[in-house]
Amino acid sequence: xxxxxxxxxxxxxxxxxxxxxxxxxxxxxxxxxxxxxxxxxxxxxxxxxxxxxxxxxxxxxxxxxxxxxxxxxxxxxxxxxxxxxxxxxxxxxxxxxxxxxxxxxxxxxxxxxxxxxxxxxxxxxxxxxxxxxxxxxxxxxxxxxxxxxxxxxxxxxxxxxxxxxxxxxxxxxxxxxxxxxxxxxxxxxxxxxxxxxxxxxxxxxxxxxxxxxxxxxxxxxxxxxxxxxxxxxxxxxxxxxxxxxxxxxxxxxxxxxxxxxxxxxxxxxxxxxxxxxxxxxxxxxxxxxxxxxxxxxxxxxxxxxxxxxxxxxxxxxxxxxx
Numbered sequence: 001x002x003x004x005x006x007x008x009x010x011x012x013x014x015x016x017x018x019x020x021x022x023x024x025x026x027x028x029x030x031x032x033x034x035x036x037x038x039x040x041x042x043x044x045x046x047x048x049x050x051x052x053x054x055x056x057x058x059x060x061x062x063x064x065x066x067x068x069x070x071x072x073x074x075x076x077x078x079x080x081x082x083x084x085x086x087x088x089x090x091x092x093x094x095x096x097x098x099x100x101x102x103x104x105x106x107x108x109x110x111x112x113x114x115x116x117x118x119x120x121x122x123x124x125x126x127x128x129x130x131x132x133x134x135x136x137x138x139x140x141x142x143x144x145x146x147x148x149x150x151x152x153x154x155x156x157x158x159x160x161x162x163x164x165x166x167x168x169x170x171x172x173x174x175x176x177x178x179x180x181x182x183x184x185x186x187x188x189x190x191x192x193x194x195x196x197x198x199x200x201x202x203x204x205x206x207x208x209x210x211x212x213x214x215x216x217x218x219x220x221x222x223x224x225x226x227x228x229x230x231x232x233x234x235x236x237x238x239x240x241x242x243x244x245x246x247x248x249x250x251x252x253x254x255x256x257x258x259x260x261x262x263x264x265x266x267x268x269x270x271x272x273x274x275x276x277x278x279x280x281x282x283x284x285x286x287x288x289x290x291x292x293x294x295x296x297x298x299x300x301x302x303x304x305x306x307x308x309x310x311x312x313x314x315x316x317x318x319x320x321x322x
Contacts, residue, residue, distance in 0.1 A: 003059045003062045003064055006058075007064055010047075014048060014051070014068070014071055016044055017045065017071060017075055020037075020040070020041045020075075021074050024041070034100070034104060035104060041075075044075075045072070048071055048072050048075065049072055052065075052068040096319050097270065098270065098271075098273060098274055098319070099318065099319040100319070101267065102237070102271065102274065102316045103317070105267065105271070108239075108244045108247070109237050109240025110240075111243055112240045112242070115196045116196045116197070116200040116232075116235070116239065117200060119198065119199070119200025119204060120200040120203050120204035121200075123202070123203075123205040123208060124204035124205065124207055124211075125204075126204075126205070126208065127208035127212065128209075128212040131208075134208070137202050138202055138206050143206070175279055177195060177235050178234050178238040181196055181235055181239040181242050182268070182275070183242070185245035185246040186245055188250045189242065189243045189245070189246020191242070191246075192239050192242030192246060195242075196235075196236075222299070222302050225301075225302060226285050226286075226290045226301055226304050226308065227282040227283070227285040227286035229305055230279075231279065231282040233312060234274070234278035234282065237271050237278075238271070240268075240271065241269075241272070245261070245264055248260045248263060248264025248265065249261045285308070289304070
């Protein structure tokens with residue numbers, strides 16, 4: 001094959017690799033590229049390496065060889081990155097990798113949220129139509145913490161409950177829910193769907209009962225939402241991770257089933273630090289603010305809840321980078 005023919009057949013791939021190198025240089029390296037970008041870059045890099053070997057053999061004195069040497073050399077520097085310090089790696093993970101992973105996996109946690117919300121709405125309307133049905137969804141020990149002695153939500157929601165008792169119940173329950181939503185993805189995602197739907201039923205049943213019985217919903221929301229936004233978001237992320245694992249097992253695509261499961265499980269595992277931190281922050285807010293009889297108005301509590309939501313969304317959208 002003539003060198004000019006070789007160039008004309010493959011120049012398009014080389015230009016694409018050059019464009020990738022330019023983008024990676026602007027981004028700051030391959031670690032900041034998305035999954036599909038890394039796959040395409042890897043393919044073009046391997047192809048250029050093959051072409052370089054071919055050019056060395058067939059066109060050792062031609063103009064193509066120096067060009068491919070430079071192209072593969074630049075690409076090599078992006079492809080094989082040096083290990084960085086532990087501190088830098090941790091900073092990089094929380095600044096970029098974690099929020100990027102949340103954005104990239106949005107289809108999974110949106111699906112998880114849809115299942116959860118469906119259960120919540122179904123139980124909410126079902127119980128609101130007949131409050132005796134609340135026992136179908138909400139354990140008695142949960143309801144008893146919110147009811148006055150005569151069994152009505154005439155509720156001193158602003159401080160009559162045993163805060164430590166309720167905090168312990170909710171921390172234990174929500175951590176368990178998040179854990180189960182994640183790990184039961186191994187059952188082809190069915191276990192995760194069940195956990196999300198079942199807990200949506202429990203929360204929907206609770207709010208349906210309270211609304212139908214005439215509870216002060218402003219006060220109720222002001223005590224639930226400051227920590228609830230983070231807790232429920234962590235559960236949704238955990239559910240997304242579980243569905244990712246289930247998808248890897250059920251729909252391997254171009255991989256073997258085992259490799260697909262490993263690939264998706266590793267991707268899902270990147271969400272675990274976010275889930276753990278959100279649960280920890282929610283527990284602190286729950287114990288020291290939501291259920292603490294502080295002299296603050298329900299409006300202030302709701303504003304605080306809104307700020308936690310805005311902060312969470314801002315972080316996942318941009319990380320710590322400008």
